[in-house]
Amino acid sequence: MDLQAIWFFLWGLLWAIFFMTSGFDFGIGTLLPFIGKTDEEKRTMIASLGPLWHGNQVWLITAGGVTFAAFPLVYAVMFSTLYSALMLVLFTLILRGVAIEFRSQQDDPRWRRIWEICIFIGSFAPALLFGVAFANIFKGIPFDADGIYHGNLLTLLNPYGLLGGVLFVMLFLQHGALWLAIKTAGTVQQRAVAVARKAWPVLVAVAVAFLAASWFATDLYANYLNYPALFLVIVLAVAGLLAARIFMAAQAWIKAWAASALTIVSCTFYGIIGLFPSLFPSSLDAAFNLTARNASSSPLTLKIMLVVVIVFVPIVLVYQIWAFKLFGDKVSASDLAHEEGAY
């Protein structure tokens, strides 16, 4: 594999890690009004994210940063063509970030309600929009040779794009519900388990529909038909789904969550592998496609960044896993009573 191909798959890997880690905090934010009935239950749910959601979102910055550094042309065209959608994601993420911090600052139901709404919107909307954006990338975006976009925000909300959005929302709902099953006890845990059980068949149905729709709406399967061994990725995604259900039945929540993580990563790679070598295909003409070949930085840049990544990504992974372990215990009442300013 050459440098450009290595960076193509690193680009995919960073997006996959972002979806795997932020997936559960988007899911929990979306479930907040449905599982959290009392203030204490809501605080328990928010506290289950601990300090982890900050770290999770850094993977978005790394994924964006790698797009910029390794494939600057993709970065430029992606942020121009998807301008409105990405700005919407940005605004909702800004609101969500402050909402998580501000909610606990005042003991007033109305105050808390406002920030809960922001947490919900800031979790649901990005989950949906990332799904819509990636499904549209799989399908191809209507842009010309100069990277000029021929469409608007509604162009992205086509059936296949929306199906991708629903798939992401369902993946993240299951992921978040299972995280709550690990991290909480009592009523919150019971409700989370019930949600995970109910979400599963819906997720399977949406995932199957997405795999089938991709056959008609995209060229993703071309690579798979050329190299049938690649179908292993789809097998992994299915295995993750089945394992999640089996571990749920066995009440092995950590394993079920890991299976859900595997599903999210293999779903992301399902698209990434299908796209190769394109990062950002054009639906107008395949000649306009931005690929790992025609949109990358210079070999020297890629080489320097590869050394940096090989050194630092393992370090980041180790300290994030360490943080996950440190905050692995269930949220208890004493955690919530610990200090006034706490979630």
Added chain:
Amino acid sequence: SIYAFIRRKKLMESPLLLKIMVLSIPLPYIAIQLGWVVTELGRQPWIVWGMLRTADAASAISTLQVATTLVGFFLIYSLLGIVGYYLIIKHAKKGPEPQIA
């Protein structure tokens, strides 16, 4: 600051100095903002000095889109600024935390 250095041992007995210090809290913020404005305005019409003009670097996005997000940024940051100051004032009025012995 020279005066503050001379009086550092008797800080609590110098009301004038303490008042000056309170009034100078915004100064670093103003300095940061003005410094930013100077660098941004100073290199116009270049966005990368001598290499790329700002006009050539701008994305081909409709003015309406840019205007909408500009208003969006203005509203969101104004809202966050107001809420932030409200909370700062609220916490400041409460006074320092009681010492835990």
